[in-house]
Amino acid sequence: MSEWEQILYTAFATLIGGTILYVVGELLSKRYIDPIDELRRQISQVRYVLSFFAPVIHTPISRNDERSTEAARALREVSANLLxxxxxxxxxxxxxxxxxxxxxxxxxxxxxxxxxRALSTHMHEMGDEADESIQQVNARVRKIQSLLGFRDEDEN
Incomplete structure (x- = not known):
């Protein structure tokens, strides 16, 4: 085998090996790493929704039909996305x-x-009905935060 043939075989083997390594790496990334990253982003989205809609969730007097519908929809959406x-x-x-x-x-x-999802069902409650369930709403929010490992805002 001549020197040129050795150089070509070495270059070809390096190219094929690099391509195989790249493809395997991409497959592993798409199958195993990306889903974990997406779920972590979705958990972060739950934190965002709970913070953004906190006035509607925790303060029934601030609820109106439009804001309640928007909050309930966002809560159901992040619930479905988590699953x-x-x-x-x-x-x-x-x-x-x-x-x-x-x-x-x-x-x-x-x-x-x-x-x-259960929290979303409380978003259209107003008046006395909302006042009666505010403890349950707050307990659900605390439970969600605990289950997903959110730090207490007081710790910051």
């Missing part, structure tokens, strides 16, 4: 266990989604 993003995680095996180490436990995420 759908959870389904994107790899099924079983060590990768799922690794993924869930970077996130709250799967059961906690599912429970938080349930509490978010």
């Amino acid at each position: 759908s993003m959870l389904e994107l995680l790899p099924n079983g095996g060590p990768f799922r266990r690794l993924a869930l180490r970077a996130l709250p436990p799967e059961e906690d995420i599912e429970d938080a989604a349930i509490h978010l």
Whole structure:
């Protein structure tokens, strides 16, 4: 084999090896890393919705039909997104266990989604009905924050 042939074979082998490594890396990233990142973003979105709609959630007197509808829709949307993003995680095996180490436990995420949907049902309550359920609303918000591992705002 001549020197030129060796150089060409080495270059070709390096090119093929690099391409295979890139493709495998991209597949692993799309299958295992991106779903974890998306779920973390969605958990962050829950924090945003709870903060943005805090006046509607915690102060019934500030509710009107439009704001209540918007808050209820946002709460249901983040609830559904949490559950759908959870389904994107790899099924079983060590990768799922690794993924869930970077996130709250799967059961906690599912429970938080349930509490978010339940919280959305209170958004159209006004007057005495809202006053009677404000303790339950506040308890649900605290439970969601606890399940998803949010730090207390007082700790900042």
